[in-house]
Amino acid sequence: MAAVxxxxxxxxxxxxxxxxxxxxxxxxxxxxxxEFVSLVGRSGSGKTTFLHCVGLLLRPTxxxxxxxxxxxxxxxxxxxxxxxxxRIGFVFRHQSLLPTLTALQNVMLPLRYGPIGTGGKKRAxxxxxxxxxxxxxxxxxxxxxxxxxxxxxxARALIKAPALVVADEPTGEVDNETSDELLFLMQQLNRxxxxxxxIATHDIDVATCMDRVIRLSDGQVxxxxxxxxxxxxxxxIR
Amino acid sequence: MEILHxxxxxxxxxxxxxxxxxxxxxALTLTGAMAExxxxxxxxxxxxxxxxxxxxxxxxxxxxxxxxxxxxxxxKVPGVAVxxxxxxxxxxxxxxxxxxxxxxxTIAYADPRERDHSRLKAALADGRQLQPNRQGEVVLGHDxxxxxxxxxxxxxxxxxxxxxxNPDFVNHPFKVVGxxxxxxxxxxxxxxxxxxxxxxLLQESLPASFRDRLDPSSLASRITVYGKPGxxxxxxxxxxxxxxxxxxxxxPTDFVNNFDQGARFAxxxxxxxxxxxxxxxxxxxxxxxxxxxxxxxEIALKMTFGAQPWHIVAEYLLxxxxxxxxxxxxxxxxxxxxxxxxxxxxxxxxxxxxLITDRLAKITLGLSLALGVGAGMIPSLxxxxxxxxxxxxxx
Numbered sequence: 001m002a003a004v005x006x007x008x009x010x011x012x013x014x015x016x017x018x019x020x021x022x023x024x025x026x027x028x029x030x031x032x033x034x035e036f037v038s039l040v041g042r043s044g045s046g047k048t049t050f051l052h053c054v055g056l057l058l059r060p061t062x063x064x065x066x067x068x069x070x071x072x073x074x075x076x077x078x079x080x081x082x083x084x085x086x087r088i089g090f091v092f093r094h095q096s097l098l099p100t101l102t103a104l105q106n107v108m109l110p111l112r113y114g115p116i117g118t119g120g121k122k123r124a125x126x127x128x129x130x131x132x133x134x135x136x137x138x139x140x141x142x143x144x145x146x147x148x149x150x151x152x153x154x155a156r157a158l159i160k161a162p163a164l165v166v167a168d169e170p171t172g173e174v175d176n177e178t179s180d181e182l183l184f185l186m187q188q189l190n191r192x193x194x195x196x197x198x199i200a201t202h203d204i205d206v207a208t209c210m211d212r213v214i215r216l217s218d219g220q221v222x223x224x225x226x227x228x229x230x231x232x233x234x235x236x237i238r
Numbered sequence: 239m240e241i242l243h244x245x246x247x248x249x250x251x252x253x254x255x256x257x258x259x260x261x262x263x264x265a266l267t268l269t270g271a272m273a274e275x276x277x278x279x280x281x282x283x284x285x286x287x288x289x290x291x292x293x294x295x296x297x298x299x300x301x302x303x304x305x306x307x308x309x310x311x312x313x314k315v316p317g318v319a320v321x322x323x324x325x326x327x328x329x330x331x332x333x334x335x336x337x338x339x340x341x342x343x344t345i346a347y348a349d350p351r352e353r354d355h356s357r358l359k360a361a362l363a364d365g366r367q368l369q370p371n372r373q374g375e376v377v378l379g380h381d382x383x384x385x386x387x388x389x390x391x392x393x394x395x396x397x398x399x400x401x402x403x404n405p406d407f408v409n410h411p412f413k414v415v416g417x418x419x420x421x422x423x424x425x426x427x428x429x430x431x432x433x434x435x436x437x438x439l440l441q442e443s444l445p446a447s448f449r450d451r452l453d454p455s456s457l458a459s460r461i462t463v464y465g466k467p468g469x470x471x472x473x474x475x476x477x478x479x480x481x482x483x484x485x486x487x488x489x490p491t492d493f494v495n496n497f498d499q500g501a502r503f504a505x506x507x508x509x510x511x512x513x514x515x516x517x518x519x520x521x522x523x524x525x526x527x528x529x530x531x532x533x534x535x536e537i538a539l540k541m542t543f544g545a546q547p548w549h550i551v552a553e554y555l556l557x558x559x560x561x562x563x564x565x566x567x568x569x570x571x572x573x574x575x576x577x578x579x580x581x582x583x584x585x586x587x588x589x590x591x592x593l594i595t596d597r598l599a600k601i602t603l604g605l606s607l608a609l610g611v612g613a614g615m616i617p618s619l620x621x622x623x624x625x626x627x628x629x630x631x632x633x
Contacts, residue, residue: 048630048631049627052626052627052630055542057538057541057542057626057627057630058627078546081541081544081545081546082544082546084542084544085543085544085545086544088542090539090542090543092539092630094535096535096539098240098536098539099247100239100240100243100244100247101240101243105240109540109543110543110544112543112545112549113540113543113544113545113546113549114544168630
């Protein structure tokens with residue numbers, strides 16, 4: 001069973017009174033469990049719209065989005081919110097931490113929505129250790145660098161042990177060196193946890209660090225290339 | 239904690255919003271305390287004057303005196319249980335100070351047998367009741383004792399000499415033998431003396447042209463009539479008027495209906511204060527609407543974590559409620575403090591007009607809570623309907 005399956009996905013937006021824009025125009029693809037996938041394309045190609053459809057933040061105009069075999073387009077809004085909270089983690093380009101909470105509290109924030117469980121604080125600490133911020137648990141976002149903030153955001157995305165992490169330009173506001181560090185971190189987390197990652201980027205250098213590159217152009221899949229990264233070499237499988 | 243941080247983060251805006259609510263609640267507390275004061279006085283007056291018939295001389299209360307010879311014929315009217323002499327006169331005669339909002343200080347005599355019939359009971363806080371046939375003793379109401387700073391055993395000259403007293407003004411020393419508990423009604427401003435003393439003071443209060451022609455032992459200000467159980471007092475008053483010449487018996491319902499002017503004034507004042515509170519509510523709505531607009535990204539973020547619309551509504555509603563409650567608590571405390579200060583300052587001119595009650599506290603704080611919930615409803619529903627796709631794309 002694929003982690004994500006998208007069938008003939010169309011999403012239209014109204015622009016002005018008479019104009020309908022097709023942000024996604026019949027996208028069909030499948031992403032396996034544990035894949036580390038990049039979604040590339042220039043601004044306006046439909047990357048964010050695709051991620052929001054897969055992340056259940058946006059209903060497709062037509063088409064289906066299946067996550068772990070569940071047809072999410074058939075769910076009610078409440079069911080979609082619940083599913084999203086349990087199964088999907090998000091990382092954004094912009095600093096998305098709440099400034100009034102500490103790093104630990106930010107990581108635990110998703111636990112507020114959903115069934116009340118135990119051990120959340122312990123898991124949050126473990127995740128912050130995993131992303132290299134074990135010493136900064138009580139720091140507020142104002143006391144963190146951009147890179148550190150993104151690490152917290154990555155930890156937060158994983159707090160509920162999701163099946164899928166959707167990241168929209170997570171390295172968009174950092175320098176190249178930090179970008180590499182963040183990508184390496186996400187890659188490691190992908191390898192160790194088996195969580196599927198879909199990372200949108202307009203930077204081809206970032207994209208080619210992934211297992212697979214899906215190129216979007218004008219709302220359609222232009223190319224879908226599986227890569228394998230071996231030590232010191234990149235080779236194209238397909 | 240997050241909500242408190244959010245409130246603290248926008249200090250100026252939060253301060254102005256809470257300040258607006260504080261002003262409204264303070265005004266409501268003050269006017270509400272005035273209304274409670276009038277209500278207590280009205281209740282006390284209602285309890286007393288609805289339970290008896292006040293009978294005056296046919297010349298009306300202007301004459302100020304009635305002959306005790308009227309007691310016997312009144313007593314014989316069917317339905318009358320007892321007819322008792324009552325005396326009341328100003329404790330500060332000729333004073334230039336007007337007392338628009340409180341009960342005037344009064345020297346009074348009430349027959350001890352009234353205690354068996356009257357619904358208004360005043361208990362002693364200190365000392366003892368007057369002893370029959372003893373002169374030179376006084377039992378003071380709570381406010382009167384405070385006003386003149388006297389306690390049991392002290393001396394008080396009655397009536398109180400006004401600043402512009404005539405050369406022939408006379409008063410007499412009285413020993414304070416008892417002080418009543420506060421009732422928030424007329425007894426608080428009363429100096430109760432024995433019959434002989436009251437008759438003497440009543441005679442001295444009459445115009446000089448005829449005061450010496452009257453036998454003080456035959457005088458009272460009015461006769462207080464209590465009916466037998468089950469008797470309609472309004473009808474009994476009519477019967478007394480029809481049967482006994484030279485007197486005017488006022489129906490209790492007519493007597494009581496004249497009390498509500500102060501209550502109407504208080505109601506208007508409370509209505510005005512509610513307008514001030516409405517201003518606070520509008521401020522809060524504005525603050526919350528702006529907060530929702532500013533925190534769209536945060537709301538969208540929470541939606542990505544699985545927050546349902548009711549989660550979002552609850553969070554913003556709670557924030558608005560906390561603001562309303564904080565404003566309410568501060569406003570009530572400030573209002574109660576100001577009421578106490580104003581009462582303290584006004585005590586020397588008998589302007590004790592505020593009464594802070596449990597009921598007032600509950601109503602004021604309840605309204606603050608309702609204000610928070612009501613003002614927060616529209617912004618929080620708006621937050622719940624946010625489009626996360628659009629909000630997350632915003633720069």
